[in-house]
Amino acid sequence: MKNLLFIFLLLPSLAMVSPNVNGISQAISTGNADALAQYLDQSVEISILDDVDMYDKNEAVQMLRNFFAKNKPKSYNQMHQGTSKGQDSRYTIGNLVTSSNSFRVYIYLKVQGGQQLIQELRFDKE
Numbered sequence: 080m081k082n083l084l085f086i087f088l089l090l091p092s093l094a095m096v097s098p099n100v101n102g103i104s105q106a107i108s109t110g111n112a113d114a115l116a117q118y119l120d121q122s123v124e125i126s127i128l129d130d131v132d133m134y135d136k137n138e139a140v141q142m143l144r145n146f147f148a149k150n151k152p153k154s155y156n157q158m159h160q161g162t163s164k165g166q167d168s169r170y171t172i173g174n175l176v177t178s179s180n181s182f183r184v185y186i187y188l189k190v191q192g193g194q195q196l197i198q199e200l201r202f203d204k205e
Contacts, residue, residue, distance in 0.1 A: 112143035118196060120136070125200055
């Protein structure tokens with residue numbers, strides 16, 4: 080009975096998040112800024128090393144294209160993830176290994192219109 084209750088409590092939170100987080104991880108691991116675009120909110124904070132700013136979605140995609148062009152991904156591993164108390168926001172932390180550097184990647188997502196969208200994306204050198 081406890082296992083059944085656990086499953087009923089766990090499934091909604093997994094169903095709500097997994098597709099976006101998996102898609103985001105796949106887009107980062109392949110360096111595909113266009114695929115990542117579908118998960119971006121209309122404005123997003125992008126932080127690449129010490130360059131931090133708010134960008135509209137189109138500008139953010141261009142920033143990500145430039146980043147991936149200079150830093151060809153070799154691998155991306157999601158290391159940690161969590162949710163807010165109200166389940167309306169989520170974060171993930173991962174490691175991106177590129178042809179030139181290794182980065183710690185922080186992603187903050189928030190529910191907008193029933194969909195989780197990236198509000199903040201940070202690439203910090205490890």
